[in-house]
Amino acid sequence: MSAREIMYRDALREALDHEMSVNPAVFIIGEGIAERGGSYKVTEGLLDKYGPQRVRDTPISEASMIGAGVGAAIAGARPITEILYIDFAMLGMDQIVNQAAKFRLMTGDRGSVPFVMRTQGGAGGAVAAQHSQSLEALFYHIPGLRVVMPSTPYDAKGLLTHSLRQDHPVMFLEHKHLYMTKGMVPENDYEIEFGQAEVMTEGEDVTIVAWSHMLLKAMEAAETLTAENVGVEVINLRTLSPLDTDTIMASVAKTNRVVIAQEAVRRGGVASDIASYIQEEEFYSLDAPIEIVAGLNIPIPFNLSLEKASVPQAQDIVAAAKRTLEHA
Amino acid sequence: MGGELMARKKNSIDTEVLKKIYRTVSRIRHFEEQGIKLYRQGLIKGYFHPYLGQEGIAAGVCAGLLPGDNIASTHRGHGHCIAHGAEVKGMVAELLGRRDGYCKGYGGSMHIADIQNGNLGANGIVGAGSPLGVGAALASQIIGDGKVTVTFSTDGGTNNGTFLESLNMAAIWNLPFVLVVENNQYAVSTPISEATRDTELYKRGEAIGVESHRVDGNDPIEVYEVTSRAIEKCRKGEGPIMIEAVTYRHAGHHVNDPGAYMPEDRLEYYKGIDPIIRGRKALKDMAGLSDTEIDAIDQEVYDEYEEALEFAKASGEVTAEEFHEFAMGY
Numbered sequence: 001m002s003a004r005e006i007m008y009r010d011a012l013r014e015a016l017d018h019e020m021s022v023n024p025a026v027f028i029i030g031e032g033i034a035e036r037g038g039s040y041k042v043t044e045g046l047l048d049k050y051g052p053q054r055v056r057d058t059p060i061s062e063a064s065m066i067g068a069g070v071g072a073a074i075a076g077a078r079p080i081t082e083i084l085y086i087d088f089a090m091l092g093m094d095q096i097v098n099q100a101a102k103f104r105l106m107t108g109d110r111g112s113v114p115f116v117m118r119t120q121g122g123a124g125g126a127v128a129a130q131h132s133q134s135l136e137a138l139f140y141h142i143p144g145l146r147v148v149m150p151s152t153p154y155d156a157k158g159l160l161t162h163s164l165r166q167d168h169p170v171m172f173l174e175h176k177h178l179y180m181t182k183g184m185v186p187e188n189d190y191e192i193e194f195g196q197a198e199v200m201t202e203g204e205d206v207t208i209v210a211w212s213h214m215l216l217k218a219m220e221a222a223e224t225l226t227a228e229n230v231g232v233e234v235i236n237l238r239t240l241s242p243l244d245t246d247t248i249m250a251s252v253a254k255t256n257r258v259v260i261a262q263e264a265v266r267r268g269g270v271a272s273d274i275a276s277y278i279q280e281e282e283f284y285s286l287d288a289p290i291e292i293v294a295g296l297n298i299p300i301p302f303n304l305s306l307e308k309a310s311v312p313q314a315q316d317i318v319a320a321a322k323r324t325l326e327h328a
Numbered sequence: 329m330g331g332e333l334m335a336r337k338k339n340s341i342d343t344e345v346l347k348k349i350y351r352t353v354s355r356i357r358h359f360e361e362q363g364i365k366l367y368r369q370g371l372i373k374g375y376f377h378p379y380l381g382q383e384g385i386a387a388g389v390c391a392g393l394l395p396g397d398n399i400a401s402t403h404r405g406h407g408h409c410i411a412h413g414a415e416v417k418g419m420v421a422e423l424l425g426r427r428d429g430y431c432k433g434y435g436g437s438m439h440i441a442d443i444q445n446g447n448l449g450a451n452g453i454v455g456a457g458s459p460l461g462v463g464a465a466l467a468s469q470i471i472g473d474g475k476v477t478v479t480f481s482t483d484g485g486t487n488n489g490t491f492l493e494s495l496n497m498a499a500i501w502n503l504p505f506v507l508v509v510e511n512n513q514y515a516v517s518t519p520i521s522e523a524t525r526d527t528e529l530y531k532r533g534e535a536i537g538v539e540s541h542r543v544d545g546n547d548p549i550e551v552y553e554v555t556s557r558a559i560e561k562c563r564k565g566e567g568p569i570m571i572e573a574v575t576y577r578h579a580g581h582h583v584n585d586p587g588a589y590m591p592e593d594r595l596e597y598y599k600g601i602d603p604i605i606r607g608r609k610a611l612k613d614m615a616g617l618s619d620t621e622i623d624a625i626d627q628e629v630y631d632e633y634e635e636a637l638e639f640a641k642a643s644g645e646v647t648a649e650e651f652h653e654f655a656m657g658y
């Protein structure tokens with residue numbers, strides 16, 4: 001079967017559709033996901049195809065929507081809970097952190113939680129402080145969770161398919177700016193295993209590590225840098241937990257310079273953790289300090305210019321890469 | 329609130345069921361009494377919330393469940409685990425932190441789970457079992473496995489937001505879900521009357537259109553009669569149902585809480601309607617058993633525990649190497 005160009009949201013829908021068609025234990029609950037097809041049209045058409053048992057609208061009860069997903073997973077189903085905004089997942093943190101992530105250990109590895117929470121984050125055009133956050137670090141911090149952050153339509157489909165075929169609780173974090181982006185996606189089903197980063201561009205001079213929407217800005221930065229004869233290696237992490245440190249280290253060992261770019265606020269972020277691994281494993285390969293490009297340590301403001309100023313842009317990544325090149 | 333609990337006429341119940349219920353009450357009672365001794369000897373560490381005085385609820389509810397039905401439990405969860413079919417030896421081993429425990433010593437008293445029998449686990453978070461139980465019931469409805477899920481919750485749990493959220497979700501979806509609220513009238517030292525204005529908690533279910541009942545939680549037979557009917561209704565697709573079971577602890581919140589805030593006359597009253605007393609009376613009145621025959625049931629329970637304790641003490645611990653390997657892939 002052949003690949004064709006489709007949108008990220010269509011790629012997600014194809015994964016859901018296929019898994020629902022082959023596995024009757026897969027179901028989806030969320031706010032406005034049935035008749036309405038979800039705010040980003042990811043679940044459009046699934047109600048008609050799979051019926052109201054397996055595609056259900058919920059009341060506005062985030063803690064219990066997430067908890068019901070966790071409970072259903074424990075009891076043998078393959079639930080997906082869609083949470084409108086990652087900001088709202090905060091209401092369900094007990095069920096994510098204390099229940100889903102702990103269950104396997106607490107049961108002495110006798111229980112598992114094949115639960116997928118799909119949600120989306122990121123600054124997205126004046127939706128202000130409570131609808132714009134990048135909160136992956138909260139989940140990344142919790143042992144037991146898989147944190148998945150697809151950047152491309154191809155990754156979206158393959159990672160979601162894999163999420164629905166493995167047995168750990170998955171925080172599947174989409175980005176509101178990615179739903180309408182396009183890319184080549186095979187028609188057939190396929191899986192992308194967790195912990196397998198993709199090297200998007202190969203280069204000798206500097207490595208840029210990114211995930212989610214920031215990957216697009218990293219690619220834009222790479223284009224600028226390439227035009228100035230800088231060899232850039234862009235790494236698309238795909239998943240944060242597990243983290244593919246092998247691919248990062250191999251690249252750093254080759255380029256000796258690295259920029260880590262995240263949309264989330266700098267403090268306590270995933271980028272800092274990646275930097276700590278790099279200094280531990282590849283300290284002597286480094287020719288320049290590790291650069292982190294991250295959001296400001298402040299909530300996202302409403303005003304669009306200020307919103308833009310609060311999250312990193314492609315030129316910030318370019319500037320950081322150039323700073324690393326100033327070192328011999 | 330206190331003595332004015334609803335009296336119900338008992339229908340005839342099969343002798344084997346009555347025996348099973350009494351045996352469960354006795355097993356839980358003995359497990360808790362012996363467990364407290366082990367705790368005092370320093371063999372059990374951490375938190376231990378005894379179910380003493382409340383045994384009639386787990387025993388009565390679980391007697392109406394089928395093997396494989398799911399339950400979600402609370403921090404006071406030993407009784408639910410026993411009542412839903414767990415073996416005492418794996419439970420003692422778990423409380424001692426040993427590798428032959430139900431959770432290999434990774435869970436302990438507060439997280440004991442018996443997945444194989446459908447006990448999805450005790451829970452250290454008050455109120456968390458409600459959404460988990462709703463999810464299990466949802467899974468059953470979608471997969472069509474015919475199971476009913478019971479969540480055991482608490483008076484304290486009814487003041488967590490998940491109580492209303494979950495019961496409401498179960499209601500809009502007609503889930504095979506029974507929410508049993510064990511109202512022992514305290515959340516640690518805070519009496520229910522200080523935690524809510526109307527202490528008749530079953531009314532909260534009614535308020536959102538859920539069939540709800542209040543039963544005498546110290547009477548295992550009444551608990552069984554009401555919940556087994558509820559469970560059967562749920563199995564037919566007429567759920568969910570909420571049941572408030574009123575009871576009282578025989579001791580403080582956990583082993584190291586003297587429970588000084590519990591008035592002596594109230595405690596005496598509830599000890600006078602202890603589920604052991606009620607269970608024995610039911611076996612005599614309804615099944616014609618003699619004291620000797622009932623004592624023989626107790627003796628079997630003691631023997632079972634004796635063996636379980638030996639088994640648990642002989643069990644080793646998960647090694648650091650095994651633990652590290654587990655952590656690598658976690």
Ligand SMILES: Cc1ncc(C[n+]2csc(CCOP(=O)(O)OP(=O)(O)O)c2C)c(N)n1
Binds near residue numbers: 516
């Ligand atoms: C969410 C949460 N808040 C607080 C606690 C601490 N805590 C443990 S048990 C308990 C009281 C519980 O009372 P209740 O829910 O009525 O159950 P009971 O102990 O009476 O069985 C509290 C406050 C907790 N475990 N979880």
Ligand SMILES: [Mg+2]
Binds near residue numbers: 482483513514515
């Ligand atoms: Mg209580």
